[in-house]
Structure formats: C-alpha cells, structure tokens
Amino acid sequence: MKALTWHGRRDVRVESVPDPELKEPTDAIIRVTSTAICGSDLHLYEVLGPFMGEGDILGHEPMGIVEEVGSAVADLRPGDRVVIPFNIACGHCHMCDRKLYAQCETTQVREHGMGAALFGYTKLYGQVPGGQAEYLRVPQAQFGPIKVPEGPPDDRFLYLSDVLPTAWQGVEFADVPDGGSVAVLGLGPVGQMCARIARHRGHTVIGVDRVPERLDLAGAHGIEVIDESDADDLGDAVRELTGGRGTDAVVEAVGMEAHGSPAAKAAHTLIGLMPDRAAAPMMTRVGMDRRAALLQAIEVVRRGGTVSILGVYGGMTDPLPMMRIFDKGVTLRMGQAHVRRWVDDLMPLVADDSDPLGVEGLATHHLPLDEGPHGYEIFQKKQDGAVKVVLNP
Ligand SMILES: NC(=O)c1ccc[n+]([C@@H]2O[C@H](COP(=O)([O-])OP(=O)(O)OC[C@H]3O[C@@H](n4cnc5c(N)ncnc54)[C@H](O)[C@@H]3O)[C@@H](O)[C@H]2O)c1
Numbered sequence: 001m002k003a004l005t006w007h008g009r010r011d012v013r014v015e016s017v018p019d020p021e022l023k024e025p026t027d028a029i030i031r032v033t034s035t036a037i038c039g040s041d042l043h044l045y046e047v048l049g050p051f052m053g054e055g056d057i058l059g060h061e062p063m064g065i066v067e068e069v070g071s072a073v074a075d076l077r078p079g080d081r082v083v084i085p086f087n088i089a090c091g092h093c094h095m096c097d098r099k100l101y102a103q104c105e106t107t108q109v110r111e112h113g114m115g116a117a118l119f120g121y122t123k124l125y126g127q128v129p130g131g132q133a134e135y136l137r138v139p140q141a142q143f144g145p146i147k148v149p150e151g152p153p154d155d156r157f158l159y160l161s162d163v164l165p166t167a168w169q170g171v172e173f174a175d176v177p178d179g180g181s182v183a184v185l186g187l188g189p190v191g192q193m194c195a196r197i198a199r200h201r202g203h204t205v206i207g208v209d210r211v212p213e214r215l216d217l218a219g220a221h222g223i224e225v226i227d228e229s230d231a232d233d234l235g236d237a238v239r240e241l242t243g244g245r246g247t248d249a250v251v252e253a254v255g256m257e258a259h260g261s262p263a264a265k266a267a268h269t270l271i272g273l274m275p276d277r278a279a280a281p282m283m284t285r286v287g288m289d290r291r292a293a294l295l296q297a298i299e300v301v302r303r304g305g306t307v308s309i310l311g312v313y314g315g316m317t318d319p320l321p322m323m324r325i326f327d328k329g330v331t332l333r334m335g336q337a338h339v340r341r342w343v344d345d346l347m348p349l350v351a352d353d354s355d356p357l358g359v360e361g362l363a364t365h366h367l368p369l370d371e372g373p374h375g376y377e378i379f380q381k382k383q384d385g386a387v388k389v390v391l392n393p
C-alpha cells in the first residue's frame with residue numbers, strides 16, 4: 001500500500017510499504033477514506049525528530065471502512081464506517097474505567113514513562129504505524145473505533161478522531177462559569193473548534209492568533225478576535241475587554257511552536273540538526289519548549305481562573321513563572337484528549353443536518369495521499385490559506 005512516511009526534518013514522503021495485517025484478536029484493519037494532518041504532526045515535522053524513526057508512518061486522524069476484524073472484536077464487521085480515535089485505549093483497565101483513556105494502562109508506553117499509545121506519534125508513544133496511509137491496523141478495536149452512519153460526507157465525522165473531542169475537553173477543563181468568558185489562544189483547527197464549542201455552550205469568547213485568514217474565519221463564526229501581533233501586551237488587551245480582570249478561563253491551543261521566543265526557536269533548530277542520540281535527551285531533560293503562548297495564557301486569565309492547556313509541550317525543565325501562577329491562584333489543567341469520553345456529547349452535534357459547529361467547512365484543502373508532502377508544507381507555512389488539510393487515499 002501507499003503511506004506517508006517520515007524521513008527527517010521537513011521531509012515526509014509517500015512510499016510503498018507492506019500492507020498491515022491482523023496481529024492480535026483485538027485488531028481490525030480499515031481502508032482509510034479520509035485522514036487529516038494535525039498541528040501535532042507539525043511537531044514531528046519540525047522539532048520532535050529525535051523521537052522518530054526513518055520510515056515511520058504518520059497520521060492519527062483517520063476514518064474509513066472496516067475490512068477485517070480479529071476474533072475478539074464483537075461489535076464491528078467488514079463494511080462498517082468508522083472513525084478512529086488518535087489514542088489507543090482498551091476500555092476496561094483502571095484508567096479507562098475512569099474515562100482517562102489517554103492514560104490507558106493496557107497501552108501505556110512504560111518503556112518511556114508515557115501515557116497511552118498514539119497512532120503515528122513517535123517512539124515515546126509506542127511507534128504505532130499511523131493513519132496517513134491506504135490501510136491501517138487498529139489495535140484495541142474492541143473499544144476504539146467510533147461507528148458513524150452512512151450518508152453525510154466524511155468531513156462531518158472525521159474530526160471526532162481528534163479535533164472535536166480535543167476542543168471539547170479544552171472547554172470542559174476550562175471550567176468556565178455560567179455566562180462567563182474564555183479566551184482561546186491559537187486559532188488553528190483545534191482553536192477554531194474550541195471557540196465554536198465555547199460559544200455554542202453560551203460563553204463569551206475571545207479568539208487570539210496572528211494569521212489573518214484564521215482570525216477572519218473565527219470572526220465569521222461570530223467570535224471576537226484579537227490579532228496577537230498588534231497587541232503590545234495581550235494581557236492588557238484582554239483585560240480591556242473584560243472589565244479590567246481578564247477572562248474567567250483560557251484555552252491554550254498553540255503548543256510548543258508558538259510565535260515569539262526566538263531563543264527557543266534557535267535551540268529547536270539546533271536540536272533538529274543534532275544526531276538523535278544527543279538530541280533526544282536534550283529535548284526531554286533540558287527542555288526547549290517555546291512557551292510564549294503558555295506565558296500569555298497565564299497573563300490573560302483573571303485571578304482565580306483556569307488555564308486549560310491543549311497545546312502539546314515537549315520539554316521538561318523550562319521554568320514556569322510560579323510566583324505569578326501561585327499569586328493569581330490559577331488552576332492549570334492539561335493533557336492529551338480522552339477522545340471516546342466526549343463522543344456522546346459531540347455525536348448529536350455532528351449528526352445534526354444543520355451542522356451547528358460548521359465541521360463541513362473546516363477543511364480548506366482536500367488532497368490525494370500522494371500530495372501529502374505538499375499538504376504538510378502549506379499547513380506548516382500557513383500558505384494558500386491552509387487551515388485544515390485532509391488527505392483522501
Ligand atoms: N491535547 C491534545 O490532545 C491535542 C490534540 C490535538 C492537537 N493538540 C495540539 O493543539 C495545538 C493546536 O493544534 P492545531 O492543529 O490547531 O495546530 P496549528 O498549528 O494549526 O494552530 C496553532 C495556531 O496557534 C497560532 N499561534 C502561534 N503562536 C501564537 C501565540 N503566541 N498566540 C496566539 N496564537 C498563536 C498559530 O498562528 C496557529 O494558527 C498543537 O500544539 C497540537 O499539538 C493537542
């Protein structure tokens with residue numbers, strides 16, 4: 001089959017690789033019909049190289065049609081239309097019983113001290129072949145796959161794999177009081193959906209980014225926006241709109257590739273050029289996060305508010321402004337999304353013909369798998385108006 005594989009910094013290729021096969025009775029094989037590129041993939045493309053293997057298949061936002069199922073997969077049969085959550089969870093361990101699917105104890109990558117395995121996401125997360133491919137082996141298929149109805153186009157359901165449950169969790173963890181306000185930092189696909197979900201749930205939303213078409217898109221959905229590159233001090237700009245206090249909550253939907261902080265950018269570039277054996281410990285132990293957005297979040301939130309961090313961070317020891325966080329009494333919540341936990345909340349919204357979250361309009365580009373490398377490039381460089389790129393193998 002054809003698959004999109006990793007070969008180095010900003011070097012992904014579409015190659016022929018062996019077809020996946022059932023290995024465990026709990027596996028399924030799906031034929032992928034749509035598979036999206038995520039902001040998280042951009043970290044692999046740019047800074048997480050030390051944790052990648054040459055030829056690793058990327059992708060963790062797939063959907064498709066079941067081809068084959070193992071003997072222990074009772075609820076799926078060939079022909080079913082399914083969306084595959086990005087984290088791999090068993091559904092019945094201590095963590096899964098508590099709906100902490102991103103920490104599933106059956107798939108935790110203990111060798112590296114990490115949580116549940118993820119599709120297509122580095123050795124730290126199990127080096128599981130990903131879904132930017134014609135076919136995908138799905139482990140723990142007795143629990144993971146989300147069955148979706150025939151009829152509406154793939155884009156209606158595709159984002160149940162990651163963007164929608166991630167955005168939902170971001171808003172849920174932000175703990176916005178009734179009638180309260182939330183700032184969403186970063187208006188990539190995840191931030192766009194956070195902003196729409198928060199608005200749908202009745203909150204006042206302020207969106208922040210610096211990419212014009214992303215600000216416009218949020219504006220078109222009725223979100224008040226601030227162009228971060230215009231604001232001398234984002235904290236002041238948000239306080240001005242919120243009675244001098246800041247928003248009740250902030251969702252940080254940027255992560256470690258924030259604009260700003262040139263020193264960290266230089267360090268990331270340096271790590272990218274180092275041999276893996278030297279670079280990996282530097283990335284985990286020394287810590288080279290670009291924290292610009294996180295620091296902004298701590299400034300923007302009102303005293304006693306909550307910062308809900310969705311953006312992925314990769315370093316370890318970058319100091320946080322603890323005095324500021326402590327004195328403001330800020331609650332921090334974060335983590336990978338527990339995808340299946342939020343599906344029951346989201347399914348009625350995506351199944352609704354009026355498409356209240358506008359999921360069908362999120363993808364700016366649909367490309368054949370062969371054009372995946374081009375998709376990565378325009379998504380990373382924010383060229384050609386790319387907000388969300390979906391590949392159709
Ligand atoms: N927690 C999870 O389970 C989970 C799941 C999916 C994605 N993510 C993470 O969420 C983040 C967003 O994902 P995405 O697909 O929307 O990515 P994206 O890269 O398209 O979006 C990030 C946006 O942040 C903006 N930005 C950069 N610096 C900023 C700053 N200082 N202030 C405000 N905006 C800034 C960028 O212009 C961009 O529009 C990534 O870090 C991704 O890894 C986490």
Ligand SMILES: [Zn+2]
Pocket residue numbers: 038039040041060061086162163
């Ligand atoms: Zn993703």
Ligand SMILES: [Zn+2]
Pocket residue numbers: 089090091092093094095096103104105106107
């Ligand atoms: Zn589990």
